[in-house]
Amino acid sequence: MKRKLVVIGAGMASGRMLEQLFDAAPDAYEVTLFNAEPRGNYNRLMLSPVLSGEKTYEQIVTHDDAWYAAHGVDCRFGEPVVRIDRKNRVVYSGSGGAPYDALVIATGSAPFIIPVPGKDLPGVVTYRDLEDTQAMIDTAGKDAVVIGGGLLGLEAAAGMAARGARVTVIHLMGHLMERQLDPAAGYLLQKDLERRGITVHCKGATKAILGTDRAEAVLLEDGTVYPADLVCMAVGIRPEVRLANDAHLEVERGIVVDDALRTSDPHIFALGECVEHRGQVFGLVAPLYDQAKVLAQTLLDQPAMFAPVQTATKLKVTGCDLFSAGDFADAPGREDIVFRDPGRGIYKRLVLESDRIVGVVMYGDTADGAWFYGLMKDGTDIGPMRDTLIFGPAFQGGAAPDPMAAVAALPPEAEICGCNGVSKGAIMNAVAGGACTLDAVRACTKASASCGTCSGLVGQVMALASGGEVQDTPAGLCKCTDHSHEDVRRLIRAMGLKSIPAVMQELGWKTVGGCHSCRPALNYYLLAEYPLEYRDDRQSRFVNERNHANIQKDGTYSVVPRMWGGVTTPAELRAIADAAEKYNVPMVKVTGGQRIDLLGVRKEDLPHMWADLNAAGMVSGAAYSKGLRTVKTCVGKEFCRVGTQDSTGLGIRLEKLMWGSWTPHKLKLGVSGCPRNCAEATCKDIGVVCVDSGYNIVIGGAAGMEVKETRPLASTPSEDEAVEIILAVTQLYREHARYLERIWKWMGKVGLDWIKAQVVDDLANRRALVERFEISQSVYRRDPWADLSTPTETPKWAPLADLTLEAAE
Amino acid sequence: MTVFVDIGSLDDIPRQGARLVRTAQGCVAVFRTADDRVFALDDRCPHKGGPLSEGIVHGTAVTCPLHNWVFDLNTGQAQGADDGAVGTYAVRVQGGRILIDASLIRRSAAA
Numbered sequence: 015m016k017r018k019l020v021v022i023g024a025g026m027a028s029g030r031m032l033e034q035l036f037d038a039a040p041d042a043y044e045v046t047l048f049n050a051e052p053r054g055n056y057n058r059l060m061l062s063p064v065l066s067g068e069k070t071y072e073q074i075v076t077h078d079d080a081w082y083a084a085h086g087v088d089c090r091f092g093e094p095v096v097r098i099d100r101k102n103r104v105v106y107s108g109s110g111g112a113p114y115d116a117l118v119i120a121t122g123s124a125p126f127i128i129p130v131p132g133k134d135l136p137g138v139v140t141y142r143d144l145e146d147t148q149a150m151i152d153t154a155g156k157d158a159v160v161i162g163g164g165l166l167g168l169e170a171a172a173g174m175a176a177r178g179a180r181v182t183v184i185h186l187m188g189h190l191m192e193r194q195l196d197p198a199a200g201y202l203l204q205k206d207l208e209r210r211g212i213t214v215h216c217k218g219a220t221k222a223i224l225g226t227d228r229a230e231a232v233l234l235e236d237g238t239v240y241p242a243d244l245v246c247m248a249v250g251i252r253p254e255v256r257l258a259n260d261a262h263l264e265v266e267r268g269i270v271v272d273d274a275l276r277t278s279d280p281h282i283f284a285l286g287e288c289v290e291h292r293g294q295v296f297g298l299v300a301p302l303y304d305q306a307k308v309l310a311q312t313l314l315d316q317p318a319m320f321a322p323v324q325t326a327t328k329l330k331v332t333g334c335d336l337f338s339a340g341d342f343a344d345a346p347g348r349e350d351i352v353f354r355d356p357g358r359g360i361y362k363r364l365v366l367e368s369d370r371i372v373g374v375v376m377y378g379d380t381a382d383g384a385w386f387y388g389l390m391k392d393g394t395d396i397g398p399m400r401d402t403l404i405f406g407p408a409f410q411g412g413a414a415p416d417p418m419a420a421v422a423a424l425p426p427e428a429e430i431c432g433c434n435g436v437s438k439g440a441i442m443n444a445v446a447g448g449a450c451t452l453d454a455v456r457a458c459t460k461a462s463a464s465c466g467t468c469s470g471l472v473g474q475v476m477a478l479a480s481g482g483e484v485q486d487t488p489a490g491l492c493k494c495t496d497h498s499h500e501d502v503r504r505l506i507r508a509m510g511l512k513s514i515p516a517v518m519q520e521l522g523w524k525t526v527g528g529c530h531s532c533r534p535a536l537n538y539y540l541l542a543e544y545p546l547e548y549r550d551d552r553q554s555r556f557v558n559e560r561n562h563a564n565i566q567k568d569g570t571y572s573v574v575p576r577m578w579g580g581v582t583t584p585a586e587l588r589a590i591a592d593a594a595e596k597y598n599v600p601m602v603k604v605t606g607g608q609r610i611d612l613l614g615v616r617k618e619d620l621p622h623m624w625a626d627l628n629a630a631g632m633v634s635g636a637a638y639s640k641g642l643r644t645v646k647t648c649v650g651k652e653f654c655r656v657g658t659q660d661s662t663g664l665g666i667r668l669e670k671l672m673w674g675s676w677t678p679h680k681l682k683l684g685v686s687g688c689p690r691n692c693a694e695a696t697c698k699d700i701g702v703v704c705v706d707s708g709y710n711i712v713i714g715g716a717a718g719m720e721v722k723e724t725r726p727l728a729s730t731p732s733e734d735e736a737v738e739i740i741l742a743v744t745q746l747y748r749e750h751a752r753y754l755e756r757i758w759k760w761m762g763k764v765g766l767d768w769i770k771a772q773v774v775d776d777l778a779n780r781r782a783l784v785e786r787f788e789i790s791q792s793v794y795r796r797d798p799w800a801d802l803s804t805p806t807e808t809p810k811w812a813p814l815a816d817l818t819l820e821a822a823e
Numbered sequence: 824m825t826v827f828v829d830i831g832s833l834d835d836i837p838r839q840g841a842r843l844v845r846t847a848q849g850c851v852a853v854f855r856t857a858d859d860r861v862f863a864l865d866d867r868c869p870h871k872g873g874p875l876s877e878g879i880v881h882g883t884a885v886t887c888p889l890h891n892w893v894f895d896l897n898t899g900q901a902q903g904a905d906d907g908a909v910g911t912y913a914v915r916v917q918g919g920r921i922l923i924d925a926s927l928i929r930r931s932a933a934a
């Protein structure tokens with residue numbers, strides 16, 4: 015007599031298993047097949063081509079009615095199983111039971127729904143089956159938001175975009191597909207998607223789905239709102255284990271199976287995404303096919319063992335060429351080989367461990383993917399070919415990355431010389447017209463004739479035009495790149511690069527993640543260039559700026575609250591005193607910058623102390639920042655018998671306008687009420703010396719390693735105009751100086767006259783600078799202490815774990 | 824065989840960042856790289872005791888925040904011209920959890 019086999023779930027895994035079973039022994043079992051979906055088995059992987067219109071549903075059906083009939087399968091489609099009665103060996107759906115001798119659970123996965131308000135509104139779907147796909151096809155001409163920038167989310171986004179929807183992808187992490195890709199490849203992918211009109215929002219946490227009767231928009235934690243007629247949640251899957259749980263089978267993350275795919279009940283088997291095998295769960299189809307083969311043998315009482323192999327990932331978005339395989343996680347002793355060709359948008363990276371490939375990421379040119387994958391799977395010793403490995407199997411001998419690629423890719427209108435507004439095209443024309451030395455180009459175009467910092471880039475453009483060598487380039491920003499600070503900045507602007515991985519990819523960085531010199535500089539250049547779009551990268555900041563406190567030699571920190579213009583109140587002093595006592599501060603010191611330093615604070619106390627100081631109305635004094643530090647003032651005409659203007663008031667006004675701003679190096683101001691200059695304004699980066707007739711603005715002072723006296727920038731009878739000029743010169747400095755260059759140094763290169771022409775004489779330019787400063791301040795005039803002492807942030811300041819406590823127990 | 828103990832979730836450490844674990848033999852810095860590799864090193868720079876956990880993480884290296892010595896996270900060795908090393912500990916990630924060499928507890932219990 016035929017044994018009775020019941021299968022729950024007509025998906026990819028069980029379908030393949032049934033094929034194998036019927037092939038090997040057509041008459042061994044009488045099969046009953048339940049499926050929650052109202053249809054039989056189709057190729058789930060091909061839903062994306064159906065979504066984008068490249069295929070129809072009919073084309074992706076793997077088993078049709080005739081196939082089931084030919085094998086005598088009792089099909090119960092549209093009938094989800096609700097209970098397994100293990101004692102009597104019967105499974106039940108809503109409309110009846112089916113007895114079994116052997117039972118196979120193949121229920122796949124359930125998409126994860128993030129628990130935000132609005133998640134149950136009509137118009138919110140996942141991406142798993144044909145119904146989801148149809149809902150997404152119907153978004154043509156409408157707004158759609160995909161939450162989740164992994165494989166599935168991006169296929170959904172690209173498919174909807176192909177159908178003519180306006181699509182936004184919201185992704186929690188810093189770059190797309192972070193599980194398969196590193197930041198550089200993630201950046202290239204993002205660029206490709208943006209080119210097809212898809213908006214990508216990384217580091218975006220969904221707060222709620224808005225709408226009354228159905229989804230209308232998605233609200234993020236940072237306040238951004240995206241309109242959405244349809245919201246697709248593609249944030250992950252988890253094994254569908256509810257039936258197994260209810261039946262008290264052994265379940266961890268998935269239904270636990272042994273090597274023969276047997277569950278903890280000898281009559282019940284499981285395979286597919288619902289299982290966990292030796293601690294591993296599955297999300298790609300290749301290992302499931304191996305499981306299918308093994309389970310078919312097990313059901314026929316033949317010995318068989320399942321052993322998973324590594325699988326490679328490809329994104330099924332036409333035109334996005336990416337390949338990723340292997341494991342990038344968790345093992346000491348690994349090394350990288352990286353290849354970048356910015357001009358062609360190519361990126362390849364191999365992760366090696368003791369001369370074996372353990373991971374491959376490729377973008378833009380994936381032709382060699384299979385070859386690397388083979389070497390990885392076979393554990394081939396690549397030692398002998400290590401030097402040329404990255405160039406692939408065809409390579410013997412050449413093709414190093416081209417340092418000129420970035421310059422070659424610039425459009426002719428890209429500005430090369432910022433001081434004189436000279437474009438790449440103008441320089442190319444000059445060379446074509448016979449100018450063959452830098453001096454000649456300088457004479458006829460004015461390129462690099464002012465501050466001269468663009469000489470390197472001009473030289474590269476000339477070399478490009480003449481097909482010759484790059485001449486006397488200035489030193490690179492750091493060992494990771496040959497581009498100078500100035501060139502990097504110009505290229506960021508000209509090429510519209512908006513993230514650190516973007517800069518590293520497009521400008522051909524030689525290292526994987528940069529270094530401690532270039533990362534803080536890039537972070538500054540990007541936030542200065544794109545104040546509204548760029549998100550500050552805390553991990554690319556020096557410890558003091560990352561932790562918003564100065565680190566001390568013993569690893570404790572100092573805390574300096576702002577005292578606007580050096581003025582304080584009894585209440586503030588009391589709060590400072592209380593904080594000093596509460597957190598056992600070993601030293602309280604008056605600084606050279608007219609405020610109070612609490613030295614020796616433990617890291618885990620920082621957020622608590624900040625919260626206390628915030629409560630008393632105080633904010634961070636940024637005594638650690640390459641940004642606005644102090645505005646020193648003297649008492650001025652309000653009290654002083656010889657004061658000419660309200661220097662204290664002006665100082666406070668400036669500090670309130672400028673606090674929180676990031677600048678290339680630290681920025682200190684001083685305002686003195688008369689030429690006696692008690693606020694030492696003439697050795698500050700920007701100073702004001704008040705006189706009877708108004709305000710003398712001076713810049714370029716310093717009193718650190720070099721003592722510099724300021725030089726006069728402008729005089730004005732109006733306080734408002736003085737403020738305007740100061741903000742404008744600050745913005746000019748922000749936009750043009752090298753990272754870690756104080757005003758005096760920058761002034762030495764560009765010349766006081768040029769600065770004057772920009773901010774004193776050219777009124778329209780001055781206003782534009784002030785406006786850009788204000789735009790940036792609309793983001794950065796914000797207390798980091800308040801942001802970092804919230805209930806979610808505060809625990810992050812303490813150690814992750816305390817093993818000394820565990821030992822004591 | 825190394826026995827491991829759970830110290831937290833991978834998500835508790837920012838990419839290109841580190842968190843501390845207190846042990847009886849001093850603080851251990853647990854680093855997470857941009858591509859989710861995890862390393863554990865003593866949190867004391869051999870130069871002048873700088874807290875490596877507060878350094879900038881780049882590739883599989885960290886720069887000490889006090890005087891910019893650079894250490895390889897794999898080996899704990901100082902790079903370039905600087906000479907010195909810090910201890911490293913076995914650590915791994917399993918199911919999104921970070922596990923560290925449990926002898927860090929045991930040794931302290933014996934002490």
Ligand code: SRM
Nearest residue numbers: 564572604605606607608609611637682716717718719720
């Ligand atoms: C606290 C303070 C000393 C004091 O007790 O008075 C101080 C302390 C430090 N200064 Fe300063 N400077 C302090 C006023 C000054 C002044 C005087 C002033 O601002 O009027 C100067 C000279 C003026 C100038 O900047 O031109 C000054 C010139 C420097 C320099 C040299 C800068 C230069 O361009 O040459 C450095 C090093 C650097 O920035 O690279 C420095 C760096 C430092 C650092 C941040 C060292 C470091 O990198 O860790 C010290 C941090 C100690 C801490 O943990 O708090 N400090 N430092 C003063 C804080 C003022 C404030 O309220 O924010």
Ligand SMILES: Cc1cc2nc3c(=O)[nH]c(=O)nc-3n(C[C@H](O)[C@H](O)[C@H](O)COP(=O)(O)OP(=O)(O)OC[C@H]3O[C@@H](n4cnc5c(N)ncnc54)[C@H](O)[C@@H]3O)c2cc1C
Nearest residue numbers: 023025026027049050051058094095121122286287298299
């Ligand atoms: C859009 C999309 C694209 C993909 N692309 C790829 C790719 O390119 N490469 C790759 O390797 N993988 C891809 N995958 C993943 C791949 O589809 C899965 O790994 C595979 O389908 C899992 O097979 P399975 O049989 O375990 O589950 P499924 O194929 O999901 O089948 C499970 C079936 O069980 C049914 N079911 C659940 N509960 C019950 C119940 N109680 N009673 C009855 N029936 C039930 C479900 O309705 C479903 O039909 C993709 C997935 C999706 C959704």
Ligand code: SF4
Nearest residue numbers: 564605606611718719
């Ligand atoms: S003068 Fe030197 S020692 Fe004194 S606070 Fe400034 S940096 Fe530190």
Ligand code: FES
Nearest residue numbers: 868871873887890
């Ligand atoms: S203490 Fe680490 S480099 Fe000096």
